[in-house]
Amino acid sequence: MAKLFLFAIGGTGSRVVKALTMLMASGVEIKNTETIIPIIIDPDSANGDLTRTVDILKLYKEIREKGSSKDTGFFQVKLSSLDELGDQRFVSDNFKFDIDGVKEQLFKDFIGYSELDRNNRAFASLLFSKANLEADMEVGFKGNPNIGSVVLNKFKDSDFFRKFASNFEQDDRIFIISSIFGGTGAAGFPLILKNIREARSPVPHHHFLQHARIGAVTVLPYFGVDKNEQTSIDSNTFISKTKAALSYYARNVSGNNSINALYYIGDKVTNDQKGADGAHEQRNKAHFIELAAALSIVDFMELPDADLQVDQGRAVAPRFYEFGLKNETQAVTFDDMAMQTYDIVARPVTCYALFRNFMEYHYEEISRDRGEAWASNGNNKLATAEMDSRYKAAIHMFNKHFAEWVEEMSGSNVAFRPVNLQKSGKDLYNLVNNKPAKKSMMKSLFHGSGLDNFVGILSKKEPEFDHLKNTQKLMALFYHAAAEVAQKEIGI
Incomplete structure (x- = not known):
């Protein structure tokens, strides 16, 4: 390839x-x-x-x-x-x-200015100002x-x-x-x-x-x-x-x-x-x-x-x-993007935001204390004690950079505010700005909402990926669970 x-x-x-x-x-x-x-x-x-x-x-x-x-x-x-x-x-x-x-020299030393004859030195001085010649290029x-x-x-x-x-x-x-x-x-x-x-x-x-x-x-x-x-x-x-x-x-x-x-x-x-x-x-x-x-x-x-x-x-x-954007605005959300851009960006960023929020707000507590099926079942368990500590640390650091990236864009002169990375718990599915999660009385009664619903989807899908080693299983499971939530619960 x-x-x-x-x-x-x-x-x-x-x-x-x-x-x-x-x-x-x-x-x-x-x-x-x-x-x-x-x-x-x-x-x-x-x-x-x-x-x-x-x-x-x-x-x-x-x-x-x-x-x-x-x-x-x-x-x-x-x-x-x-x-x-x-x-x-x-x-x-x-x-x-x-x-x-x-790193080691000024620009004039880089071009050998002092070694030039009088005429060539005069010519170089026409092309480059005194400040140019004295420039420290290390930065x-x-x-x-x-x-x-x-x-x-x-x-x-x-x-x-x-x-x-x-x-x-x-x-x-x-x-x-x-x-x-x-x-x-x-x-x-x-x-x-x-x-x-x-x-x-x-x-x-x-x-x-x-x-x-x-x-x-x-x-x-x-x-x-x-x-x-x-x-x-x-x-x-x-x-x-x-x-x-x-x-x-x-x-x-x-x-x-x-x-x-x-x-x-x-x-x-x-x-x-x-x-x-x-x-x-x-x-x-x-x-x-x-x-x-x-x-x-x-x-x-x-x-x-x-x-x-x-x-x-x-x-x-x-x-x-x-x-170009579909809507002229100073605070861009997914809905302000042209359809081609929306199709590329909206669902993947939503899925990763769901993964990030779960990992940062809920993973340690749920996988350690609640013994949920998605974390404790199968040959390759996903509970925090079973996971490679360096791998978890790498995910945490990348998620920190992801959150920083999203937060910084939200404050630029044309702000991009697709997701709210503070959403967690029952409010997890409301993380896409201007797109609240779909509401259903039956869902609230029998399947829970937000975090509880997400945990249920994870547990349902967990056996599909038990053939993978647990680091791969973690990524596959959360990718497919987040994709289902993005489509069915958030409608993106």
Whole structure:
């Protein structure tokens, strides 16, 4: 089965990968691929957005490796690091491409400014301001794509690029995530695309790269930052930088048919993020735009090969897309989404929210104290004492990230409020906002409501999955029980 190489550039790239990982954990299907290989490109290796996303990717891998089976949709898509591919593969959770020479020196040292003769030094001073030349690149390019384009051009000469090329096969696809209003993403996207399309010998599999099916999402301004002493970034420059980048893309990306499918997305800029140049202080809150950008990857992978043909290194019929909602609103729920988006997102996210709320509010007590059939029956029992403690801890940590992701999106300037993760007990089925659970007198009398009803469904379905080891059984059982509740009790 074909692979998807997912290049995520800069902080926005990391946050979109985080959103995609949450969707995949929930059971959103990624078609035409068996394995996704995230490759995060960010000179700021301590970036809070990057480190949080890497933690989430590692947890996803651990949960999937122990709990995935053909009987569950949760955590179904395989994630792999580049190191794990090929004949020399080894266990690795390194999803980052480290750029040589960035951490140790200023930009002027990186380009050998002091070693230039007088005329070339004068020319470099025309291209780069004094602040550019004195820039410390350890926390990224601080919104300067002119610096980023020079540094990131080393990508094509790296061992990392050769390893990627060695493992790229004819039917694989590539997708690139970047923002257009900063430094790393705006510079990185066209450079990576150019290096792939213009790959030549001795680059391994260069013919496959030249004719690769490539998609990308370019994220236009969608947030601003508070100007303070911790940041040199000025949100007022985002629009002018975007116009300049779009003009360049019109000639060198869309204009020369380098890309098969290009997705555009953005939003009104409001200063709703704390300003920081980088490192661990740059930990932006999740935003609905990042979820929408992640859906562009889902859409791209649904496109048939016939729609993504390449001839002589150029896309035959490039496609361009935007994202829209059914209802214009500042607080998006499932019902505000267009039908195609609703069908992709609503039920999986609801199912995972049910699983998450049960695990966080009820699992320990019920499986330990009540001796319910779903937890205590069968050869592979699901009671807390029977479960791998590290596996439970991984689920708990992933659920913490999931709740944080949902909570942060609920406060963005276009808020996304699909579920209420505080619902529990008898109120469990009311977790989907604007969609109360179906009411029935007979259900209340004989089958209970909320938690009691859910426990009953779990007990009824438990024997179906007793052939699985208990970590797999847990995922399969809750996936199918949550799907039944979402459909029959919540109506989603």
